[in-house]
Amino acid sequence: MQLNKILLFVFLGSFSCLFSQVDSTEVKKDYGRIFGGFESNSQWYLNDKGRGIIQPEDPIRSNSYLFLNYQIKGWTAGVQVEAYEKNALLNYNPEFEGTNVATYFINYKSNKFDITAGYFYEQFGSGMLLRAWEDRALGINTALRGGRIIYRPSDNIRLTALYGQQRSGFNVSDGKIYGFDSDFQLTQLLKLEKSDLSFGLSYVGRDEAIDLAIENPQFDEITHGISGRVNYSYSSFYSNFEYNYKSKDAVLNRISNTLDENLIKDGNAVSLNLGYSKQGLGIDATLRRTENMTFLSERVPTVSGDNTSLNFNDKVLNFTPALTKQHHSNLANIYVYQAQAGFDFKDPRILKVGETGGQIDLFYEFAKDTKLGGKYGTKIAVNMASWYNLPGQYRLTPAEYKTDFFGVGTKYYSDYNLEVKKQLSEKWHTGFYYINQYYNKPWVEDGSSDVNTNIVTAEAVYNFTSNKSIRVEAEHMWADADFKNWAGGIVELNLNDKYSFYVWDIINYGNDDSSKQKHYYNFGGAYRINSTRIAMNYGRQRGGLVCVGGVCRFVPESTGFTLSINTAF
Template sequence: MKRKLLFLLLPLVTGSLYAQDTETEEKEEVRVYGGFESNIQWYLNDSGRGIEHPSTPLRSNNYFLTNYQYGRFTAGFQIEAYEDNGLLNYNPGFKGGGVGTYYLNYKTEKLELTAGYFYEQFGSGLLLRAWEDRALGINTALRGGRVLFRPSDNVRLTALFGQQRTGFDVSEGRIYGFDSDINLNSLFKFEQSDLSFGVSYVGRYEKVTIPDPNFDELTNAFAGRINFIHNSFYISGEYNYKQKDAILDVQNRINNDFVKPGNAILLNFGYTGTGLGIDATVRRMENMSFLSEREPTFVDATSSSLNFNDKVLNFVPALTKQHHSNLANIYVFQAQGKVDFIDQPIMKAGETGGQIDIFYEFAKETALGGKYGTKIALNASSWYNLPGQYRFTPADYETNLFGVGEKYFSDYNLEIKKRLSETLLTNFYYINQYYNTQWLQGGEEVNSNIVTGEVVYNFDTTKSVRVEAEHMWADADRKNWAGGTVELNLNDKYSFYVWDIYNYGNDDSAKQTHYYNVGGAYRYGATRMALNYGRQRGGLVCVGGVCRFVPESTGFTVSLSTAF
């Protein structure tokens, strides 16, 4: 009870500190800034779906971050409380309360030193990304030390050492890293072009306890990248290599007889011009699971730290369209970067595929543009298992560099935005998806087609209403869905919404469920408070291509966030 009371009082304490600091800022040159965030859920019984609330139905995730800056020094800490427990299916390591992270930083024009917890990313993150995403329950900060050195405007060098955060502790693995970013414009005297490159190193040292290991305790990984821009064209490439290491078996235990290296190739190129934009990305990954501890921690017989993106060193998002349609997010793709021998017919070594976006705007006062112009966006993505030879017992594989294997997923979509008047905007979306449920999570393959129509009417500069209707035709699993949304913005402070998606096509009439939600938000300056009630559809929830699984639930949600 004392801990809960302290956390509720933290925003008030911060306000007092900030006021005191404001009065003495000129004398002491101290700046205080940070924020507070609280997400509370009250889970209820739902007899219509046969759901009983958990044993602790009232749960909350709370974060208080404060930073103090004095001259070249900055220090800060983040206090976290998960009371009585964290929200459903968050990392169980986030339990109770305490100091989650802390740091001390010293910075000049050329040198920056950090001790404590810090966040970092090398290149695209395929070797290393330490980051925080509270919506996904991810915080993989490194605790240790980091040095950034900028000998010139064209060179940045980074060296670090640390252990990765897991819950309120750190993992056993020790992480070493070096990264460089070098710009060559001055050397080649480019005026209309930009050329840069970088190299990275990441080492993970973890003591091996099994007898006669066929791999080293220190796993080394290297990467090189290059970026080039000329006028409206750009291209970049990155290659990553991970030294051979033990692969996890079906039980997520080290297999000393199954040892392989890993690699990843990432290419991105495109064009931006008047009215036209093209962006394409190709990625091939093989055995690119990179954890701060080789073996995940088990929560129970069916769940481990991997289910919560815990102890994951690298950043491997799904390179697919991030839809805002509720129905388009039922079958979402998760990147398949690791080796996974599920059973005899399903053996995966990674993924290969790509995504392309094409944007075009028909100019105003043309036949297709009309008075206000018309915007069209095309997107296509397809992802496959790596082609090659696979053997289940004893486990082994040899992949081909080119070609594709079993298809995992595809998403082809069209988006048209058309303004009809100064106050009326319309949007239309068509989405075709293929989801190989058997290879991705077990079940039937699903082909679906989704159509969405949206209308936004602006009463004035601060008042608007948005109405959306959508429908999915699916040939398997839960079959057809229909949905709708109404959102009202009264001004820059108040907003309200109601939406529902209805699984009317389910072959099991008892599971033809409405997933409804109603809520609103209030904003004042840097403070936002939101309240909603409704049903959570079980499945994957994704942010920026990274996902976590959420169970079916019903209840109230209250969110509060503020910055100072």
């Protein structure tokens, strides 16, 4: 707390220095500019007798963020203050508590240099070794506090060096992070006319003292990570290959949340992306294999009640999103996949150390004024994703494994879907979606049985004017286990650029337990003016995983009001 206050005074003092420099050197005073924003997400949790939900002790909770930046010439300084009063929203990281200065930075940028001191965000390559980022909807902020230098000796070379400690709540983790990244563009050097070629190399090191309780450790205090990537494109074809390696370290057993000092393993991840795109046609395929690639800023996650910091995506250095289609359907998001990148030995039947699989996307547009395209054209999209455990030999006690690089093991998940979009007239737009999912709940989520689903969704949008429309959607899920069948619908009304309203409901009518055949309804609206948006809604939250961009957090069942305010200036 004291360090935050001192640095805040230094931050404010830097403004004075910058202003004094401007006063003494400029005939026409340039005071720079101040910009920033404010975001607040509040919930009032209510009792719901129909679902047996009792509101928490502090039923009104809020997450708020105020960020201010000052910029003059090549200098920028910023600070973010966060408030979680009286408490953070349910199932957010318990380290987010009270009101405090969360992040601060000062940055200088020129044609060749980009230098930052304080908190900063960074990503090397795809992020499989390092990604420091923020997503408030998921309660994630893994910024690094330290220093970063980016040097561009030419337009074709970018070099990055950094040092820091990862943010955790209003503090930082114990591990010290070192990093170096490089990007080289070879197109001009090799005088390539119809193609582009680049490659990059990365290094990330985590330095953390080994627990004194571990005698004669067979691993080092510093865990090294290296990565290489190549990007190549020619005409309408593009490709990317990346390999990541993590040096040997004691394996974290996520079930017991302890280090197995007798199981010392390295980790690796390899990904390949291939694609072809031209007008009216797109094909994209991504394959990935990860093994023991949990990379944390502290070897052992912090325990909080029945959760650990891993449950809140806290103290995670790398980024391993689920490579599956991100559906907008409420029912298609009941069974969502989370990437299985780490070591989980649950029992003799469920032993896993990673994942292998991929997804393929196909996009095609039937041209206008053709038999299948009609007057306005027809768009179709097909997505296929499948993910599996790594094949190999596994032993529970004492823990040991040896994987095979090729092949697949137990199936985790699959999602095969078809999307057809058709404009019927100047005012009518329609869409049809079919989704087939397989969800191995015992392996992915500690469930009792695997689930097969078939989901059908249809939507129609009618545009009254250029800024007034109504959207209607209906969907149904057939499931052979777990919650069984669902049905739902949505109505959205956009009156103009300022006002919008919606109402939706999904019902678990097929649940074998009739007491759980509940409606999950929600209705609300939003008001926009300039750069400010205010939204309010009332309804029931279905407990489960909420995902953004392939990264998820668990939310509990709840009922109540939600108020969101977001503005920029």
